[in-house]
Every structure is written in structure tokens, then in C-alpha cells.
Amino acid sequence: MSTADQNPIIQYRQTIVIGSGTAGLSAAYQLYQSGCKSVLILEGSNRIGGRILTEYLDQNSSKPLEMGACWMHGLQENPVYELAQRENFPSHTGTILNFDIGTCVDENGTQISSELHHEVDQFFESLLQNTRDLFEFQQQNNTQISSTSIQKVFLEKFENFLNQNGADQETRCLKLKLLQRRFDQETGECGCQSMEQVSYSEFGSYQRPKGPDMEFPCGYSTLIRYLRAQIPQDWIVFEQFVENIEWDTNNQVRITCANGNIYECDYVICTIPLAVMKWSYKSLFTPALPVWKTEAIQKMDMGTVDKIYLFYDQLDFFDGDSLAIVYDREHETLDIKKEWYKKIFLFQKVYDNVLLCWITGDEAIFCEQLDEIYIGDVLTNLFRKSLKNNDIPTPSKVVRTQWFSNPCSKGSYSYVPVGASSWQHIRDLAKPLTVHNK
Numbered sequence: 001m002s003t004a005d006q007n008p009i010i011q012y013r014q015t016i017v018i019g020s021g022t023a024g025l026s027a028a029y030q031l032y033q034s035g036c037k038s039v040l041i042l043e044g045s046n047r048i049g050g051r052i053l054t055e056y057l058d059q060n061s062s063k064p065l066e067m068g069a070c071w072m073h074g075l076q077e078n079p080v081y082e083l084a085q086r087e088n089f090p091s092h093t094g095t096i097l098n099f100d101i102g103t104c105v106d107e108n109g110t111q112i113s114s115e116l117h118h119e120v121d122q123f124f125e126s127l128l129q130n131t132r133d134l135f136e137f138q139q140q141n142n143t144q145i146s147s148t149s150i151q152k153v154f155l156e157k158f159e160n161f162l163n164q165n166g167a168d169q170e171t172r173c174l175k176l177k178l179l180q181r182r183f184d185q186e187t188g189e190c191g192c193q194s195m196e197q198v199s200y201s202e203f204g205s206y207q208r209p210k211g212p213d214m215e216f217p218c219g220y221s222t223l224i225r226y227l228r229a230q231i232p233q234d235w236i237v238f239e240q241f242v243e244n245i246e247w248d249t250n251n252q253v254r255i256t257c258a259n260g261n262i263y264e265c266d267y268v269i270c271t272i273p274l275a276v277m278k279w280s281y282k283s284l285f286t287p288a289l290p291v292w293k294t295e296a297i298q299k300m301d302m303g304t305v306d307k308i309y310l311f312y313d314q315l316d317f318f319d320g321d322s323l324a325i326v327y328d329r330e331h332e333t334l335d336i337k338k339e340w341y342k343k344i345f346l347f348q349k350v351y352d353n354v355l356l357c358w359i360t361g362d363e364a365i366f367c368e369q370l371d372e373i374y375i376g377d378v379l380t381n382l383f384r385k386s387l388k389n390n391d392i393p394t395p396s397k398v399v400r401t402q403w404f405s406n407p408c409s410k411g412s413y414s415y416v417p418v419g420a421s422s423w424q425h426i427r428d429l430a431k432p433l434t435v436h437n438k
């Protein structure tokens, strides 16, 4: 039994914020701006930033390697971009990274023409646009089509498209593989295992600000450091993993951490990620949450997107900025132990000597447990075969993220699955449990 268990010191603050990611720090910043003095952020890990984590190429380097978020999505009316402009964060000078494909090959090294993969990508983009139009139509007419998945609808439409365009069997087969690659890429946009999980009717509800995506040239952590600098330094305590929130409506809220520390407050702002919430909400709240809140937690979903960085002396074997590999699949679902790497939908050159590989879903979760040297060996074999070059060296270093294994994230980002409603469940996730005037 720890000392804290025997004789816990109970600390009081008017407001406690759980989590020091962007949401928690922004909430604390707003409270500070509004004149609140009695605030504390309880952070479960030993650092601020949550799913924003910038590492650097080397100790003296200002070249960022983003382990989590990297883009401000769309610049028009984007509050993050507006803040960056207002506060004169360093402006961007380099290229803007996106998921565009440079070289496209199959696993055996056959080059796939850019016309072919552009044709598939453009068709896919037009289907994505249709989902936005559909969502708008549903809203205007106060109606909703029955729940089905993006994968099911897109596949049907794609097969019709192939039938109408009279492709021969070989081209048809290749186009279907290109479509699978595009589905895998979309799992990277959505943060899911498969597009079979993602709601077709709700897909268009995600409206990103217009305009190009942009990176923070000195790393996304610029934003985190800025937010932290705006609030009193003693407002954050680390390694306070919250295990229970006693939220009796008549009394103060009592928060118990895994280390036995207890905090009391009048208000709690909980920014625990959805995936952590899904794992823990039954024991996290006393009394249990009301049905409308648990339904929102259960219905919405959050999956895993990981990054694998490969470091080399130089990347002279790699032409252009990015490589997409179209894999052979024996079965529709991959044999994870043997084929996990086939879920990597893009390899991007982020620096002259660094490649970034994107992987999602169960394959990403599996990869989180693999030895990094082994990952480097598997990917070297893949490159040697698909780029037809046996001299490709093994990387000198491999770094992969572990967003699922991290108990403070349990995944990467959320999406609206089949059967969930963005209008109802996202709103219910954000809605306060009690409304009262203190």
C-alpha cells in the first residue's frame, strides 16, 4: 500500500482539466483568459501534448519528425492556422506533404502507369465528393438513408464503372487492387481498420476547412509549447492517471488517480481520448454515466494509424517523393503475422535520408509489438523486390509509433462508424453531464 493510500492528501481546485493535449491546454488557456484562478490539469503521462508529439531529426536539428499530428487541415477559417498567423509562428518554407503518389509499382516490381492509378484515384475522389453532397441533401431534407459502409457502396459503384468501361480481365484485376490501396489510404485519413466500418451516410459530415493542408515548419509541438506558455506553470501535474471520477450532482466532484492521489473540484473538463474512454468508462465514473452518454461512447469509434520512420545514409534508391506499392492478396483479409506490411499504403520521403511509412488498423497494432530491426528487414526485402534492386541497404535506424499500446491514447483518431450519427453522438460526447449555475 502506498503512502498516498494510507493518508491521501486531498487537493481542491475550482476546475480540474483531465489531459494536457490540445483540448486540455486550450481549455485551461480559455479559463485563464476568463480570469479563473483555481485550475489544475491532471496529466496521466509525463509530458504535455498528447497525440501531438514532435521529435527532431537529431539533437541539434530543427527538422521535425512528427510522431502524431502533422497537418493543419485546410487553412481557411481554421482556428489553428489563424492562431499561428496571429502569433507569428514560423511560416512554412518547405514542401507541403500530402498523400499524392509519385511512383506506383506492384510487389513484383512492375511499374503501374500514372494514368491508371490517377483514373482510380479520381473516381474515388468523385465518390468522396458524392458523400458530401449526400450528407448535405440529408440535412436539407431532414432525412437519412439506411446505414451501410463506404466500402460496400464504393465497391458496387466501382464495379459498375468497370463494367461500363469494358476493361479486360487483367486491367480490371489491377484496377481493383488499386482501389484496395485507395481504401487502405482512406483508413489512414479516417483512423479505422477498414472502410467497411465507416458510415456511408455520415461520411460527408466531416467538413475540413477549405484550402491546402499545411505543416508547422518547426513541428506541431510549436502549438503545444505556445499554449503551455500562456498558462501558469504550476497548473499542470504529471503522472496523474485518472482512474475514477465521482460526480455526485449535489457534492463536489472527487477524482482519484492511479497513484492514490485525490483531487476535489466543482467542475471537471475531461479530454480523455475516446478510445481510452471506451476501455475505461464503466469503472471511470461513479455513479455510472447516463445511457445517452454511454451510447455515444459506444457508438463512435477510434482506430489506429501508426508511422514508421526509416533512416538511411542517403536515399538514392528512392525516386521522387513517394512510393505506393500495390500488393498481391491471397485472401480479402490479410494474414497479419505474415502480411502485416501489406497494409502500408504509402512510403514518403520526408528528408533526404528519411522515409515515412503509414500503416493502419490491426496490422498497425501488430506492428507496434514487433522488433524495430525486424521491421527494417521486412521492409528492405519488400523494397528490393518491388524496386528490383538487391543493393538496397537496410535502414540504419527504425522508429515506429505505438499509439494503440499507449494507455493514454489507445489509438490515433476517431471516425463515425456504420450505425452512429454524427449529429447525435458527437454532440452527446461533448455535452456536459450536469448543467447547474454555481
Ligand SMILES: Cc1cc2nc3c(=O)[nH]c(=O)nc-3n(C[C@H](O)[C@H](O)[C@H](O)COP(=O)(O)OP(=O)(O)OC[C@H]3O[C@@H](n4cnc5c(N)ncnc54)[C@H](O)[C@@H]3O)c2cc1C
Residues within 6 Å of the ligand: 018, 019, 020, 021, 022, 023, 024, 042, 043, 044, 045, 047, 048, 049, 050, 051, 052, 067, 068, 069, 070, 071, 072, 073, 240, 241, 242, 243, 271, 272, 273, 276, 305, 306, 307, 403, 407, 408, 409, 411, 412, 413
Ligand atoms: C499518428 C497521428 C496522426 C495525426 N495526424 C493529424 C493531422 O495531421 N492533423 C490533425 O489535425 N490531427 C491529426 N491527428 C489527431 C490529433 O493529434 C488529435 O485529434 C489531437 O491531438 C487530439 O487532442 P486532444 O487534446 O483531444 O487529445 P490528446 O492529444 O490525446 O490528449 C489527451 C491527453 O489526456 C491524457 N490522458 C489520457 N487518459 C488519461 C487519464 N485517464 N488520466 C489523465 N490523463 C489522461 C493523455 O496523456 C493526453 O495528454 C493525428 C493523430 C495521430 C495519432
